[in-house]
Amino acid sequence: MKRLYYELIESLRIAFAQIWANKLRSALTALGVIIGIVAVSLMGTAIKGIDAGVDRSMAGFGDDVLYVTKWPWSNVDDWWNYRNRRSIRYDYARQINEWIAANPDTSLKLAVPAAERFTTIIRGEYRLSNIYTLGTTADYARITRSDMKEGRFFTDVEGQAGANVCFIGFDVADALFPNESPLGKTIRIKDQLFNVIGVAAKQGSFLGLFSWDSMVAMPLTTYRRYFRVGEDCEIRVQVDVLRIDQAREELQGLIRRLRMLGPEQKDDFNINEQGTIRAQLDPIKNSLFFAGMAITALALFVGAIGIMNITYVSVKERTKEIGIRKALGARRRTILLQFLIEAVTICFIGGAIGILSTAALKSLVELIAPSFPLVNSLGLVLLGLGLSVLTGVLSGFLPALSASKLDPVVALRYE
């Protein structure tokens, strides 16, 4: 055991001396491994980055909210089956809240109605088209996660009265009021004037996902007065996130009762949650994963061939040295370890350089495109180093084995 330890130390010493003596050769050989590790860790950071980006983009909603809608969020092919569904009524929110008050044990917490459309907002010569406009109740402020930059959300009184007030997102405020505070100023939507009472803090967006930054919220009563006669909206229900499965069932039963569905009738509504949006990104993540894996596998394969080749060259060059070491009492294992460790060391250094390169690339991307998220992690670093060591072991083994089997007499005579 002690002998093995001393041999390992000696092998490491030889490996570093050898790599140092053949710097250029070792660097070129390690290139394949470097590229492979950069590929795998970049892929990993990008996938983690997408998750982080989605998290950031959805932070305004909170993952404890269920959405009762007429249409499912995922794409459907048989849209005609959904078209004739009955509307989701504003009043459901009030009825759900009454039911919550009567059932203290429920996993549901608070329901708000939300009606939405895209409008054009005008202020003086500034004009913003296609702005997400939300009509809701004062309770909305309690289920959203986004922070307030200045001002306030509208109150219940304003909500009931149908006041012409609005709460605007950061980007909207920035575009309409470039150098001043929008509080107390008026904006025009569909020829109606609205008093700005609050601005949300910047939240950021990702991959074109919806962002709270470019939205306008107003009391539902006001919204209905100006925009729509119908009843159609959606209901957002805040639930106890630890009992989300129970919440889904309770909500489903409750809505069925409100819509007076018989036991034999199917649901004519959908209950959605954020996971649905996340699931829509899975194909992107999967193709990133497979592309990254393919590049990694290819680069590491080429790298492994390079390492194998260079180790064979090294064995050939040092045949005499192997003979000397064997004459002095080196066992097969000793020689095997020596060359294996040399191959692994080159790969390990290559892997470490690859990880550092990824970190550098990540900083560069952050500098050029700050909105594109990349997230590194210890797991990825360990994965990269593990993969490079594995490459070294696999590619170095055969040459090292051939070295260990050399006949000492023949090896000593080799010039």
Add this chain to the structure above:
Amino acid sequence: MTPSSAPAAARPVRPPGQLVIQIDGVTKLYQMGDETIHALRGVALTIRRNEYLAIMGPSGSGKSTLMNMLGCLDTPTAGHYDFNGKNVATMVDDELADIRNREIGFVFQTFNLLPRSNALHNVELPLIYAGLSRSVRLERARQALTDVGLGDRMHHRPNELSGGQRQRVAIARALVTRPSIILADEPTGNLDSKTGVEIMDLFERLYDLGNTIIVVTHEEDIARHARRIVRLRDGLIESDGPAH
């Protein structure tokens, strides 16, 4: 002959000690293409502790093959080989490696030092394979280098040393494991005659200190330093007797 190389008969002969090497009926065949070469055709030899033996013979006599065999670098095709009572003929590679490490100190014609390592590390190397701790290794390697007169050259690399100094490093490396025998293959073959004499004087001193030495050579002058000369011809022992 320089004055230091007096006839061997005038020198002290230490009484032979216990049996170290005993070979009997050893043959070795090599396959060279379609041809089979009989390098050894049945050699019997006994070597005891405290002997100073020269193995002589012209090229092609089987002398190198016999040396490889004695040094446990190779195993015989047939025949018995006992080293310190252990049957070496049937040992596998790693067992032979351990015998070489502990029992045999090699001195080669071309020195065979590791070019990138300094003298100290070259001498330390067999002790690494013996599994000794670093402090013990360094202490013994320093001692061995001092013993061969290179106490001030420990951190020089082989290419910074003269031929004679390189061979001294090699001898220190052979001594450092305290082996049963020192096996020298043409130890002066790559040295000028003056340096060669110095090296043979060093062997003389090592013999006086109680080492068992086998020198393989084709030079009579070198063989004359030994106390016993074994002559090989065509794979057989031609004569075996005291040097005179």
